Amino acid sequence: MKLFPSLSALWMNGPTRSGVWITVVAALSALLAIVSVQLFAPLQNLEKKLADIRVAALAVPQSPSDQIIVIALDEETVSQFAYRSPIDREFIANLITRIDTAGAKAIGVDVLIDQASDSAKDDQLYSAIRAARTPLHFSFTSDSAFVTEPQLDYMRSFIPADMRMESRLLSDPFDGLVRRINPGGFVADGKIIYDDDHPPSFAAVMASYLDAPLPRRTREIAWRPLPSDGAEPIPVISANYVSYLPPEMFAGKVVLIGAVLSMTDRHPTPLSIIDDGDRGLMPGVLIQAHAIDSLVSGAPEPVSPPLLTLLLVAAFTALGVLISQLRKGLLFNVALSLISLAGYWVIAIAGYGYGIGMLPILMPSIAMLLSVWMMDLVIGRGERMQRQFIQSTFSRYVSPAVVDRIAADPNAAAISGEKRLATFLFTDVADFTTMSELLTPEDLSDVLNSYLDGACEIILRQGGTIDKFIGDAIMAIFNAPLDQPDHAAAAVRSALELDAYAERYREECNARGIPIGVTRIGVHAGPAVVGNFGSSQRMDFTALGDTVNTAARTEGINKYFGTRICCTQSVVDQAPNQAFRTIGHFALKGKAEYTTLYTPLPAEHDEDAEEAYREAFALLEQHDESARPRFAELHQKYPDDPLISYHHQRLKDGEVSARIKMGAK
Incomplete structure (x- = not known):
């Protein structure tokens, strides 16, 4: 840590001032800029994003392909x-x-x-x-x-x-x-x-x-x-x-x-x-x-040619050294550097729309800022700047979802997984893409953020872990990373509360002219590999396996029979105190065997209606032709019940079975 004060002393001592140390600082700044962007994944990804912006928004229009x-x-x-x-x-x-x-x-x-x-x-x-x-x-x-x-x-x-x-x-x-x-x-x-x-x-x-x-x-x-x-x-x-x-x-x-x-x-x-x-x-x-x-x-790749990148890195490194030679202090040097870089960024980004090609942004910028900083470091601010550099260069990023676990057990940061039983909950908002096209970006952001905020609060209150968001969709895990003995029942409670919340939210939005659709929910329990997956720079806490895929399919098939919540047999078996209605026996896409699907019943439900449905469904399971008039009678009595309507229509179409083959997820 005493290296830099000694370098500073040498700098202030005559001959080295104009020769060796300028070369060392310039070479090191350029090298660090190149290495940091090439090897440090977040910087590399940011450079790609800056290129993506130009490719997506500023590319010169061309005629459609004729080949x-x-x-x-x-x-x-x-x-x-x-x-x-x-x-x-x-x-x-x-x-x-x-x-x-x-x-x-x-x-x-x-x-x-x-x-x-x-x-x-x-x-x-x-x-x-x-x-x-x-x-x-x-x-x-x-x-x-x-x-x-x-x-x-x-x-x-x-x-x-x-x-x-x-x-x-x-x-x-x-x-x-x-x-x-x-x-x-x-x-x-x-x-x-x-x-x-x-x-x-x-x-x-x-x-x-x-x-x-x-x-x-x-x-x-x-x-x-x-x-x-x-x-x-x-x-x-x-x-x-x-x-x-x-x-x-x-x-x-x-x-x-x-x-x-x-x-x-x-x-x-x-x-x-x-x-x-x-x-x-x-x-x-x-x-x-x-x-x-x-x-x-033969169109050029949307990346900067290596030779051009090296030349720009060298030029901006030299510019940083020249700015430092003004000896106006670090704040002045940084301010002037940022102004220079702002002009370059405007040229690099806007110029792409005028056909000047893809210019690198981060490497020249980092090279320039590093040369300014390192020159100031050599002149007299060594140790403080050295600590900032090390922290900046070698800092790590971890997923916020596993911060607490890593803090309690550092071994949890390893890129590994464990096989465990868990319950998975998937949600999706119907016709969300259509709604998003009708709203301004600001209104869409407000509607989606408010919806997700309320939904996540319910999941977290029931002990679930938010795995990821995919647009308006949510994937949640119960019984991971911490043990949760009643994970299946907790997931069903969460699904019912989510359904009630989503319906209230939908009605409020619809009343304001925002056409948000129903929220469909799928719940499935089973074994999966759960843990941290990713690279040394970035990890995600998530789950992998067929159980996860089945849970996603379970959510997706709600739309075929009008339900909003769909649970599998494995969930029902682990939630003995919860009332369910049997939907039917389905062969999901990609599955040879049939699985029984259910929809959970809220605490307040019509017992007479449920008893009548169970009796009619029992006839359907027995391939009894009398199921047809029974469901017709139920449909007349409960015309707004989606499951009764679904089976009534199947019976009208000639099907007398509780087994249904699904052709899509």
């Missing part, structure tokens, strides 16, 4: 089928045949064919794939994080090896945004190797038909900006209209087929800085389209 077209499997498309997933294979086969005859340059299907569906339709797609004359490729992945071994075996048997494309997108490990193009294959001895299970990526294969070479490294996606007339940068056509369009629409183009559904295969992109719709949370097929366009167009 790529996307055929969208949208909500209108899937609504015509009996099930949402997997996408109707006959429909896909017909699309392929139609485009094949239209003279497309190549067809890329961003749909994983990883499980059997209707055998006749599967056979039709199988035949269409092998009959196609146009180069045809399908999304494929052997990554165990996305497909099981049976799914992989099915894809291998269905999709020929020469028609496969690696579909996995590269998400930033820090913020989850997709910024880079996956070249596909696998790396061995520093080279990218391809084989049947590790083909080139979707973007690489499709771009090769537009004369782009296979990429030999990951590279940044040069997102195609919106045209000045507001059209889509990559043309998108609903799959429902393909049969009505002339062949010339597809001739000579790379045609991509993929889902643009509201709840599946969505990925955050840098465009989310200013867009909370399809460009911010973009369907996978559109990300692939932008990646293909990047490889084909």
Whole structure:
């Protein structure tokens, strides 16, 4: 700690003043600026965010792509089928045949064919794939994080090896945004190797038909900006209209087929800085389209060239040294530096909209401020500035949700997890996207923050842990990180209180002309891996496993039968003092076995109505035809009861069973 006063003394002593120490300070400032941004994840992420702002808001408008077209499997498309997933294979086969005859340059299907569906339709797609004359490729992945071994075996048997494309997108490990193009294959001895299970990526294969070479490294996606007339940068056509369009629409183009559904295969992109719709949370097929366009167009990556970055770092380091030579004191030096940097930031950000390219912001800024600070350090303020530097450079960030646990047990900060029983609660506000489009940002913020504040207060009061927010949705855990013996019952109590609160809040908002929808809640209990997950710079306390996925699906299926709270058998078994109404026996998406779902009853409920429902439902379970008039009678007596209406309609449609197969989550 006595090093800096001695350096200061040397500085004040003649010859060293104009030579060695200026070089040392400048070199060290530049090196630290480069290393800190390259290795310190929060700074690296901030630099990316500053680049994202320019890409999203300031990119120079271009005309739409005339080489790529996307055929969208949208909500209108899937609504015509009996099930949402997997996408109707006959429909896909017909699309392929139609485009094949239209003279497309190549067809890329961003749909994983990883499980059997209707055998006749599967056979039709199988035949269409092998009959196609146009180069045809399908999304494929052997990554165990996305497909099981049976799914992989099915894809291998269905999709020929020469028609496969690696579909996995590269998400930033820090913020989850997709910024880079996956070249596909696998790396061995520093080279990218391809084989049947590790083909080139979707973007690489499709771009090769537009004369782009296979990429030999990951590279940044040069997102195609919106045209000045507001059209889509990559043309998108609903799959429902393909049969009505002339062949010339597809001739000579790379045609991509993929889902643009509201709840599946969505990925955050840098465009989310200013867009909370399809460009911010973009369907996978559109990300692939932008990646293909990047490889084909040769557009520069939205990052600063390394040589330009080094030159700017050197220039701003030198400027910092020159400012320090004015010897006006640290406050003056910092103020003048900040004014200089403000001017540079304006040029770097606003200039991107005028085509000057992506200029680095943090490295030159840090280099300049460091050089000013270190020069002052050498001149006389060593120890104090040294402590601030160490604290600034080596400080760590931890999740606020686990602060108390880490304080009590430092070992809790380890990146590890434990398997334990827990209850998971998911909430979601119906039609929130529609409402958000009708409100100003300020009003939307007020409505959402007020809603979440009240909801979280209820969850925390019942002993739950707020895991995360996903827009208006909440994920909460009971029985983690601390033990909670009645965690399932506490979660149900929380769900009932949340439901009452959300309904009051909805009525208040609706009375003020704010069209907020109902809150749907799903509760499921079971084993999961719970703990801290992340990197050495950032960790999240969360849970992983099939139990979490089932809880999310449980919330989602409320909308099919009009309930607001849905609980699984595992929850009911652990809440013996709570009254429930049986909804039915369901096969959730992705599940072979049936599970019984329930909705909890508030303390104040109509016992006569519940007894009548139980008797009618018992007949339904027995496949008794007399269930039909019983539910018709109940429907007439209780027309506003959503479950009675749901089963009444099923019985009218000819179903006399309590077992229901769900086609979507």
